[in-house]
Amino acid sequence: xxxxxxxxxxxxxxxxxxxxxxxxxxxxIKPGEFFALLGPSGSGxxxxxxxxxxxxxxxxxxxxxxxxxVTSTDARDRDIAMVFQSYALYPHMTVAENIAFPLEMAxxxxxxxxxxVHEAARKVKIDHLLDRxxxxxxxxxxxxxxxxRAIVRKARLFLLDEPLxxxxxxxxxxxxxxxxxxxxxxxVTAVYVTHDQEEAMxxxxxxxxxxxxxxxxxxxxxxxxxxxxxxDIAGFIGNPPMNLVPARYVDGDVIIxxxxxxxxxxxxxxRDVVVGFRPGALRMTEGGLGARVDLIEDLGDTAVxxxxxxxxxxxxxxxxxxxxxxxxxxxxxxxxQDIHLFDPTTRMRL
Amino acid sequence: xxxxxLRAIALLAFSMVFLLAWxxxxxxxxxxxLKTDSDVLAYPPKLVFSPTLEAYRDVLFxxxxxxxxLLSSAIISxxxxxxxxxxxxxxxxxxxxxxxxxxxxxxxxxxxTQMLPPVGIIIPYFLxxxxxxxxxxxxxxxxxxxxxxLPFAIxxxxxxxxxxxxxxxxxxxxxxxxxxxxxxLIIIPQVRGGIAVTVVFVFLNAxxxxxxxxxxxxxxxxxxTVAMFNFVSVEQTLWAKLAxxxxxxMLPVVVLGVVAQKHIVKGLTVGAxxxxxxx
Numbered sequence: 001x002x003x004x005x006x007x008x009x010x011x012x013x014x015x016x017x018x019x020x021x022x023x024x025x026x027x028x029i030k031p032g033e034f035f036a037l038l039g040p041s042g043s044g045x046x047x048x049x050x051x052x053x054x055x056x057x058x059x060x061x062x063x064x065x066x067x068x069x070v071t072s073t074d075a076r077d078r079d080i081a082m083v084f085q086s087y088a089l090y091p092h093m094t095v096a097e098n099i100a101f102p103l104e105m106a107x108x109x110x111x112x113x114x115x116x117v118h119e120a121a122r123k124v125k126i127d128h129l130l131d132r133x134x135x136x137x138x139x140x141x142x143x144x145x146x147x148x149r150a151i152v153r154k155a156r157l158f159l160l161d162e163p164l165x166x167x168x169x170x171x172x173x174x175x176x177x178x179x180x181x182x183x184x185x186x187x188v189t190a191v192y193v194t195h196d197q198e199e200a201m202x203x204x205x206x207x208x209x210x211x212x213x214x215x216x217x218x219x220x221x222x223x224x225x226x227x228x229x230x231x232d233i234a235g236f237i238g239n240p241p242m243n244l245v246p247a248r249y250v251d252g253d254v255i256i257x258x259x260x261x262x263x264x265x266x267x268x269x270x271r272d273v274v275v276g277f278r279p280g281a282l283r284m285t286e287g288g289l290g291a292r293v294d295l296i297e298d299l300g301d302t303a304v305x306x307x308x309x310x311x312x313x314x315x316x317x318x319x320x321x322x323x324x325x326x327x328x329x330x331x332x333x334x335x336x337q338d339i340h341l342f343d344p345t346t347r348m349r350l
Numbered sequence: 351x352x353x354x355x356l357r358a359i360a361l362l363a364f365s366m367v368f369l370l371a372w373x374x375x376x377x378x379x380x381x382x383x384l385k386t387d388s389d390v391l392a393y394p395p396k397l398v399f400s401p402t403l404e405a406y407r408d409v410l411f412x413x414x415x416x417x418x419x420l421l422s423s424a425i426i427s428x429x430x431x432x433x434x435x436x437x438x439x440x441x442x443x444x445x446x447x448x449x450x451x452x453x454x455x456x457x458x459x460x461x462x463t464q465m466l467p468p469v470g471i472i473i474p475y476f477l478x479x480x481x482x483x484x485x486x487x488x489x490x491x492x493x494x495x496x497x498x499x500l501p502f503a504i505x506x507x508x509x510x511x512x513x514x515x516x517x518x519x520x521x522x523x524x525x526x527x528x529x530x531x532x533x534x535l536i537i538i539p540q541v542r543g544g545i546a547v548t549v550v551f552v553f554l555n556a557x558x559x560x561x562x563x564x565x566x567x568x569x570x571x572x573x574x575t576v577a578m579f580n581f582v583s584v585e586q587t588l589w590a591k592l593a594x595x596x597x598x599x600m601l602p603v604v605v606l607g608v609v610a611q612k613h614i615v616k617g618l619t620v621g622a623x624x625x626x627x628x629x
Contacts, residue, residue, distance in 0.1 A: 055520050075523040088521035092539040101535075105526035149525070 004031040004066050005156040005189030007052065012061035014047050021047045023213045024061070029191065029206075034183050036192045036200035039210030040236065046161060048210070049193045053159055054078050065157065076105075081150035082159040085166065087142050089134040095121070095145050096130040102153040120152035123182065140171045147179075151186060158183070158190045164199065176202060197237050201225065209233050227340075231347040234276045234340060240304055240315045246344065247275040254339065257310040259289040262336040265350070273350065274342040279304060279317040281338035284324075288333035293324050307332070376600075382593035390589040405594035416595055419577035424602070425488055426563075426573055427556040430495040434503050434552050435545065437496075442507035443533055447519075457508070460501045468498070472565055479566055486567045494562050499552045506551070510544030511537065546613030554603055574599045 007029035014022040022044045029035045037045035050056040052063060054075030063071045070078055081102070090098050096117050103113045121127040124144040134142055143163060150158060163179070164172045180203050183190045194200050200207045201221040208218045209229075217229040228234035234242040247254045252266045254275050261275075291307035291314060303323050307314045307330075316332060324330050341350040382390050384401040409416050444450075445457055475494050476485070484490030514537055522532040538545070560575040568576055578595045581588040 053520075053524060055523070075520070076526045076528065078524075080524055082521065082524045084517045084521060086515060086517050088515065088517040090518065090522075090536055101522070101527075102525035105531070149521075153525075 005029075005158075006031045006066050007035075007157065007189070007191070008064040008067075009048070009052070010062040010064065012048070012051060012058045012063065014044075014051065014056065015059040020213050022051075022058070025213075025215055027208050027215060027218055029189060031189055032187050034180070034190045034192065034203055034205045036194060036204035036207035037210060038194055038197060038200040038204075038207050041195055042212075043210035044213040045193050045195075045208075045210045049159055049161055049191060052157075052191060053080055053082055078157075079155050080157045080159060081153050081155035083143075083146045083150050083161065083163045085162040087134075087146040087166075089142060089145055089149075091134050093133070094130065095126060095132050095134070095137070095148075098134065098145055099130075099148045099152050102149065106153070116152050117148075120148040123151065124148045124178075139166055139168075140175070143167060143175065147182070151182070151188075154186075154188075156189065158186075158188045160190060160192045162194055163192075164194075165196075179203065198239060201237070209236065211236075227349070228276070229349050231274055231276070231342045234342070238278060240279050240317070242276045242278050242340070243314045244342070245275045245312055245314065247273055249273045249341065254341070256289060257312055261289070261334065261339060263339045263341060264336045265341060272344050274344050274347075276340035276342060277334045277338055279315045281334050282314070282316040282332050283334065284318075284322070284330050285333045286331060288331040290329060290331050292329050293326050296323060296326055298323075379593045379596045382589055383597050385590055387588065387590050390593075405590040406598070409591050409594050409598070414577075414580070416574055416577050416598070419572050419574040420598070422488075422571055423557055423573040423575070423599070426491055426495065426571070427553050429488065429492045430499055430556040431549055431553045433492060433496060434499045435549060438500055438503035438507055438548065439538065439545070440533070441500075442504045443511050443537065445504065446508045446511035460504050463501045464498065464505070468561055472562065475562065476566060486570050488571055491563060491567050491571055491573075494566060495556050495559065499555060502555070503548045503552055506548050507541070507544055510541040514540055543613045546610045550606055550610050553606060557599075557603055 007027075009025050009027050012022055012025040013020065025044070025048060037048055039045045047056065051058050054070070054073060054077075058071065061071075062069055065078065065080075090101065093101070099117045099120055100113050103116055108116070117130070118127060121130055124147045126141055126144045126148060129137060129141060129145075134145065137145060143166070146163070160179075164175055167175060176199060192200070192203060204221055206218065206220050207224060208215045209224060210216070211230070211232045217224055217233050219227075224233065225237055228237060228242070231244060235244055245256055247256045248270065249255075249263075249265075249272070250270050251268050253260045253262055254273060255261075256275060289309055291309040293305050294308050295306040297304040297306075302317055302319050305316045305318060305324070307316055314332075342348065343350055383405050384403070385396070385399055386402055386404060389396050389399045408414075445453065445460075475497075479485045479490045479494070482490075484493065518536060518540075519532050522536045523529075527535065558575060559573075560579070563571075563573050564576050564579065567573070574595065578592060578599070581592040581595070
């Protein structure tokens with residue numbers, strides 16, 4: 001086990017001609033942490049991972065691993081293992097040869113390689129497939145083979161680039177849980193790129209949310225969920241995402257469709273705001289905001305209602321047994337602490 | 351049902367005619383090589399004759415044996431193929447992968463050299479070889495063959511290299527392999543179909559080349575194509591011997607083709623299916 005796997009990105013800029021893929025990215029990853037890079041496609045998260053791996057060079061800025069500047073260090077000298085989205089298995093080699101490849105490059109003794117390969121294959125439950133070629137494996141087995149190749153070396157950093165995106169839904173959920181257990185048991189630092197906020201929420205100890213080449217927020221999944229920094233993050237995290245409604249702020253209250261809602265803010269004054277509240281934070285109540293039920297999406301234990309509040313579309317999550325009928329008019333409200341206020345021009349949290 | 355059957359029969363007949371037209375020169379050569387000279391010239395052609403191996407005996411073990419010429423051809427073709435592949439594989443990899451100034455131009459230049467009609471450059475080639483004293487030498491003829499086999503091989507190989515996903519190479523780098531090791535251990539095993547196809551074509555071109563060989567060599571270095579030409583003279587053409595040499599000269603290429611067939615078929619269908627070139 002070499003190194004600790006502490007990562008530090010300092011003002012990383014990546015230009016593709018005139019286009020800035022990364023506009024000054026800063027973050028720190030602690031040793032042993034499961035860190036997710038989350039964002040929509042084209043937001044710069046994969047570029048960040050590639051720069052960390054040494055596959056791309058930043059235009060400006062420095063990358064530090066375990067306090068050592070590795071900005072100009074070759075990928076192969078960084079002691080980093082990576083699982084690619086396509087798995088990138090070597091098709092002409094057997095599973096065992098694939099897993100053994102990094103160890104052979106490190107010139108380990110044959111006996112040591114053999115036992116390490118078996119150990120890694122056992123951990124991801126493919127030790128019965130060692131003689132197969134990747135072409136003879138299912139998608140899930142290929143993915144495990146790629147994982148085994150990455151963990152066999154006991155590298156100080158473990159990078160994963162959307163490793164679950166090629167699996168079917170059921171397998172994705174299973175593998176997600178196993179991945180987390182695997183990372184915990186190995187105690188290795190993992191950096192995980194995904195566009196799926198649910199994956200990031202469930203896997204990560206902390207996450208960085210990317211939007212158009214910048215990190216907009218870093219924090220634990222709970223923090224980011226509870227206090228999104230910007231309108232973009234609020235609309236990205238959570239399923240269904242947060243309701244974001246233009247409103248008027250007047251002395252601590254917000255006015256939506258003529259209805260006043262209390263907030264936790266107490267500053268006097270008046271201004272335009274964007275009000276955010278999660279679908280699950282809405283309650284049915286007497287004398288609240290009137291809304292007509294347009295559509296019901298029944299999810300089994302819960303249902304998501306599409307509500308029309310005087311022309312404003314609002315989504316609400318209700319638990320079973322409490323579902324109004326389509327076309328019915330209901331009255332809703334939410335608690336002051338569940339209301340998020342954003343500036344409509346800067347799009348940042350107020 | 352009957353219409354379908356009729357169509358099948360028509361198709362079969364058509365194919366047979368087509369196939370016969372193609373196979374005719376080869377069949378005719380084989381037949382002629384088994385005839386005596388008088389049988390060859392018989393008119394109308396004799397379809398029934400007593401086959402003899404006389405022509406083969408003459409061309410192999412007679413006074414003008416072509417065995418040394420077959421050896422010459424082998425040295426030239428194998429030499430050309432080896433040198434071509436040693437240079438073409440890294441060059442094609444570079445054109446397919448690396449980003450460098452003038453890459454587009456280099457790619458086009460490689461192709462453009464194929465557009466020159468050979469007969470137009472034969473005199474300059476002759477002068478160059480004469481000036482460096484390489485006329486009628488193996489290294490001279492191999493050098494000249496390289497000038498057209500190399501661009502062809504590079505151009506053919508580039509497409510195979512381009513089919514290999516970038517990620518596979520990046521995975522190898524992260525696994526600790528150098529660029530050369532990655533090329534050798536990861537990339538080349540996956541383009542071996544393409545390499546087999548290229549080897550066959552380069553060998554075939556060198557083996558069958560006549561024009562350059564007859565002008566730029568002929569005494570010390572005399573490949574079988576040039577030797578065959580001696581059977582054709584103003585007074586007469588020794589058809590049976592010519593046919594026998596043709597059949598003999600065809601054999602190595604046929605053997606190579608059969609050996610490489612598995613790879614060739616795979617190589618030719620690369621890219622038809624995503625990932626079809628892997629394995």
